[in-house]
Amino acid sequence: MTFKKPLTFRRLFNYFLAGLLISLPIWGTGYVIYSAFTFIDGIIDTQYFFGFTIPGLGVVIVLSFITFIGFIGQGLISKQLIDFFDHVLEKTPGIKVIYSMIKDFIEAFVGDKKKFTEGVAVEMTNGIYKLGFVTSKNLKSIQLEGLVAVYFPHSYNFSGNLFLVPKEKIKPLKGNSSELMKFIVSGGVTDVEAISKSVKSESGAE
Structure with missing residues (x-):
């Protein structure tokens, strides 16, 4: 280091x-x-x-x-x-x-106010996306209206980065948030099909 x-x-x-x-x-x-x-x-x-x-x-x-x-x-x-x-x-x-x-x-x-439930893909540059979770949609109190807080977990580590991005830059993702978290933290080596399977199971439950 x-x-x-x-x-x-x-x-x-x-x-x-x-x-x-x-x-x-x-x-x-x-x-x-x-x-x-x-x-x-x-x-x-x-x-x-x-x-x-x-x-x-x-x-x-x-x-x-x-x-x-x-x-x-x-x-x-x-x-x-x-x-x-x-x-x-x-x-x-x-x-x-x-x-x-x-x-x-x-x-x-x-808790009752869970934050890591809405997985999103954020376009960074030239069509490159980062996967993360929306943790706050209202930033008016800190004079950042129009931005949302997105947390990006690090792969193979219990840490991450928080970015404030324009709303139009994020793309909501369907699927179980825990499966998405595992996919990100593992660096993408976990079964990505598990995310799509969770979408189907949730649709079937409805």
Whole structure:
């Protein structure tokens, strides 16, 4: 790797934050779930209660508990509690930037306001197209009316670029967005027919 710009403390700190954003949610989630698995398997002696061991019982219990928490989280009381902690974290200096970025990124995939659902082909130059996903169609608030935000994932990497392009330059693509994402991230080596098959299956479902 070569650096086009000299390394400074600010750049190193930005690299640290980027690494933290990528690794912390993954490590934290994995550690909590693994700890819960081992704790439950340690306190529940299935050999004593049933006369035989039940491998993976901790996994089943933890996954069921997480699902139950998600179900409860849809309720009004839990929503108020979540909103309270959300407000506290977003008002905490230093933490609010990281928390907001992680929250927005997760909600873009699994939240009610999913972003990566509309795949498009954007004409760049001389009939060359780039595949991406529209993440925002209204940019009036930043004085960029007439442009849309299109995210271009990198192949073989969990990163990408965001471009603001004229609406007439984009071409909506039919098909399952997850299949399109796999096609882009894999550098185009995955089965492109899977995208067309998803179009047919969606048409048949209608």
